[in-house]
Amino acid sequence: MTIAGSDSGGGAGIQADLKAFAAAGAHGMSAIVALTAQSTVGVTAVHELPPEFVVAQLDAVFADLGVDAAKTGMLFSRRVIDAVADFLGEHPVPLVVDPVMIASSGAKLLQDDAVGALVTRLFPLATVVTPNLAEAIVKLGAPAVIVTGGHGEPVDHLFDGREHVEIPVERLDVGATHGAGCTHSSTLAALLARGLPLADAARGAARAAENAVRHGLTELGAGDGPVDVLDVKGRL
Secondary structure (H helix, E strand, O other): OEEEEEEOOOOOHHHHHHHHHHHOOOOOOEEEEEEEEEOOOOEEEEEEOOHHHHHHHHHHHHHHOOOOOEEEOOOEOHHHHHHHHHHHHHOOOOEEEOOOOEOOOOOEOEOHHHHHHHHHHHHHHOOEEOOEOOOOOOOOOOOOEEEEOOOOOOEEEEEOOOOEEEEEOOOOOOOOOEOHHHHHHHHHHHHHHOOOOHHHHHHHHHHHHHHHHHOOOOOOOOOOOEOOOOOOHHHO
16 A cells, blocks of 8 residues: 555656556555645645545555555655554554655655654654665664665665665666656565565565666656656557
8 A cells, every 4th residue: 555645747656656566466555645736847736635534545445455565655744644653553564664755856745844753653663664865864763774776876775773785776877767766665565565575575676666767758748757667668
């Protein structure tokens, strides 16, 4: 299950998450916390949903379909983070926390007063946290961290509190990386739901994100195009 914002351009957010779940062989479900007016060049508006409605979505899915693993993406505000943390604290599942703070276009996706809540409320519930290099935070309560190297050195770093594992990734000169982080964290959640150990799930997520960038839809939009985890062009 993804708990995140909607991207009207289809490149990131729940749209990217659901595609990644399917590509990884998992049935995807969602609780939308905010709607964004978003394209490849920027975010022009954000409409936050009431926390009680976010919880209603979670209640509906957990009670009927069941959830094998979850991921959080853009959560936007402190009140939404508190509501999600309260619910997940009572309904524990393997949890991937992708601390989405800034869109690839540079737009802020997490309010300033929400950062502390993200760290103190959600990190302790996480199985693993997946910041990129710009967002990397250490020693803040998460049992494991994967620092993705898509914006820096060509390697992901997994640390579970005891062992450090380096996962090589290929740096690709492709102008379509929008949604790569969402694809990575969603694939990670799907593989954990399927029962893979964290290190194996991390390797699978790295491969999926790498291939999604490789197949990126560079011809879409005036900005950074969306990644393509389903290789849509390859199916034509």
